[in-house]
Amino acid sequence: MxxxxxxxxxxxxxxxxxxxxxxxxxxxxxxxxxxxxxxxxxxxxxxxxxxxxxxxxxxxxxxxxxxxxxxxxxxxxxxxxxxxxxxxxxxxxxxxxxxxxxxxxxxxxxxxxxxxxxxxxxxxxxSSPDGMEPAPPMANGHVGWHELYSGAFDADLAFYTGQFGWAKGEAMDMGEMGSYQLVSQTGGTDFQSMTGGIMARPPEVPVPVWLFYFVVPDIDIATEKVKAGGGTVLNGPMEVPGGAWIIQATDPQGAMFALVGMRSGTA
Missing domain, CATH: 3.10.180.10 (2,3-Dihydroxybiphenyl 1,2-Dioxygenase, domain 1)
Structure with missing residues (x-):
């Protein structure tokens, strides 16, 4: 287990x-x-x-x-x-x-x-002794990435690594936006072990928040469905390291979410 x-x-x-x-x-x-x-x-x-x-x-x-x-x-x-x-x-x-x-x-x-x-x-x-087994990496409909828009970058990074035992991976330089610190909830330090990232909250994000990336089989089809369903695409599709593509969006009621997936012919 x-x-x-x-x-x-x-x-x-x-x-x-x-x-x-x-x-x-x-x-x-x-x-x-x-x-x-x-x-x-x-x-x-x-x-x-x-x-x-x-x-x-x-x-x-x-x-x-x-x-x-x-x-x-x-x-x-x-x-x-x-x-x-x-x-x-x-x-x-x-x-x-x-x-x-x-x-x-x-x-x-x-x-x-x-x-x-x-x-x-x-x-x-x-309350049950029977726990949940995590989904396989990039399983459709599950969370493929966790991203913190941090209100206190250094303190938050120390908090999650020190209190939860998360491991730090590469810190990616984003220029004026600062560092994007890769983190692993499983303790591994190689790129394949990374499960999320921590970055300073961008000005357009009103409050510090965790953003969850739901896995879809085709990012372009999913993006069009977001628009057709009354959601708003805030950013993307954008390619990320590893070959996947992402968008950030809000649903019709205003909740922020994100999607990650491949493009047709790139899987």
């Missing part, structure tokens, strides 16, 4: 229109969606699955969060062996507890955190 502690393993969209989001992403990314536990309520939590199985969920923005002005947002869950202890440890290392640890019946124990620069993420320990 793969150790998920300190690694992103579940991704969740809180949105103003779950049914519209399910249709939008289902068309582009190919997800299937099922109400959690088969529940039949007016506003269920939907589990979404890629080619290798469940990878995340889509839900309505909770009323208390909506009252605080929360906008549609993709968040990521990091595995934890002890949510209470990890929340305390991470707060002592420069992070912040945004929602104290509590139980989700039938799911596990979680807490909402932020890193030193202000980007939010969640901790989660599942």
């Amino acid at each position: 793969t150790d998920l502690n300190g690694k992103f393993f579940w991704y969740e969209l809180m949105t103003s229109d779950p049914q519209a989001a399910i249709a939008f992403y289902g068309d582009i990314v190919g997800w299937t969606a099922q109400p959690f536990g088969g529940e039949r309520t007016d506003d269920p939590y939907h589990v979404v699955s890629g080619s290798a199985g469940p990878m995340g969920g889509i839900m309505s923005i909770p009323a208390e969060a909506k009252d605080r002005g929360m906008s549609p947002w993709w968040g990521g869950y990091v595995g934890s062996a002890d949510v209470d202890a990890d929340a305390k440890r991470l707060a002592g290392a420069g992070g912040s507890v945004k929602r104290a640890p509590e139980d989700i019946p039938g799911v596990g124990r979680f807490a909402v955190m932020s890193d030193p620069g202000g980007a939010a993420f969640m901790l989660l320990k599942g």
Whole structure:
């Protein structure tokens, strides 16, 4: 069983229109969606699955969060062996507890955190002893890359490498935009082991945030589907090291996301 502690393993969209989001992403990314536990309520939590199985969920923005002005947002869950202890440890290392640890019946124990620069993420320990196996690299519909638009580059890099054991790879010079630091959640230091990158937040991104890249089989087809479905392409398609292509976009409700895939004839 793969150790998920300190690694992103579940991704969740809180949105103003779950049914519209399910249709939008289902068309582009190919997800299937099922109400959690088969529940039949007016506003269920939907589990979404890629080619290798469940990878995340889509839900309505909770009323208390909506009252605080929360906008549609993709968040990521990091595995934890002890949510209470990890929340305390991470707060002592420069992070912040945004929602104290509590139980989700039938799911596990979680807490909402932020890193030193202000980007939010969640901790989660599942209630079942049966863990999830990670999807194969670049499996369709799963997350192929994790990117932090950091509010405090040096502090955030030290936070994730020091507290989660992530390894640093190459630091790529982006000129006026600073460095793009490759990181690996699995501890490897070669390029093939890299699972994400950390960069200073660009001016056009309003707040520090984690951006998740969903894998698609053809980036050009997916890009056209984003536009046709009412989303907005912010950047790309752009080629990245390794031969893949990426876009960054917002969905029709305003949540930021990204796609990664090959071009026809380049796979």
